Amino acid sequence: DSLYAAFGEKAGLVRLMDDFVQRLEADGRTAPHFKDANKQRLKEQLVDQVCQLSGGPCVYRGADMKTAHANLDIRKSDFNALVEVLQQSMDAQGIPFRVQNQLLAKLAPMHRDTITVR
Numbered sequence: 001d002s003l004y005a006a007f008g009e010k011a012g013l014v015r016l017m018d019d020f021v022q023r024l025e026a027d028g029r030t031a032p033h034f035k036d037a038n039k040q041r042l043k044e045q046l047v048d049q050v051c052q053l054s055g056g057p058c059v060y061r062g063a064d065m066k067t068a069h070a071n072l073d074i075r076k077s078d079f080n081a082l083v084e085v086l087q088q089s090m091d092a093q094g095i096p097f098r099v100q101n102q103l104l105a106k107l108a109p110m111h112r113d114t115i116t117v118r
């Protein structure tokens with residue numbers, strides 16, 4: 001079965017990203033970064049991006065990761081905090097650990113383009 005199916009297809013991803021962005025705004029480590037973000041657009045782009053990455057029928061049309069994060073002050077610790085919040089969110093949605101790790105493996109290499117402060 002595809003990873004997309006394991007995430008509950010489009011409806012599951014919409015639920016996940018709603019919850020994820022809410023947690024990003026609530027967590028003291030990530031909140032400052034997302035204070036001025038367009039949360040609705042961000043959620044939609046995350047749904048499309050993860051839908052495509054997980055083998056779903058979507059096409060991600062947002063900015064490439066380097067461009068999207070270029071003007072943001074993102075450190076390795078911020079990246080790690082975001083991944084931890086995503087894990088909390090996937091736990092809350094009942095996503096199996098094995099499935100969580102399959103997504104995290106696809107996101108991990110993006111540290112190169114999203115961490116802007118070395």
Ligand code: HEM
Nearest residue numbers: 033037038045046049062063068074078079082107110114
């Ligand atoms: C695997 C890691 C990451 C992925 C997959 C990811 C994904 C995305 C996507 C898809 C967008 C939307 C691009 C667009 O609208 O065209 C975005 C924007 C953004 N991301 Fe990330 N991101 C990652 C890491 C981070 C980290 C670590 C932070 C900060 C803690 C961060 C903060 C932001 C902010 C503030 C925006 C802009 C929102 C706005 O201005 O409306 N991202 N990201």
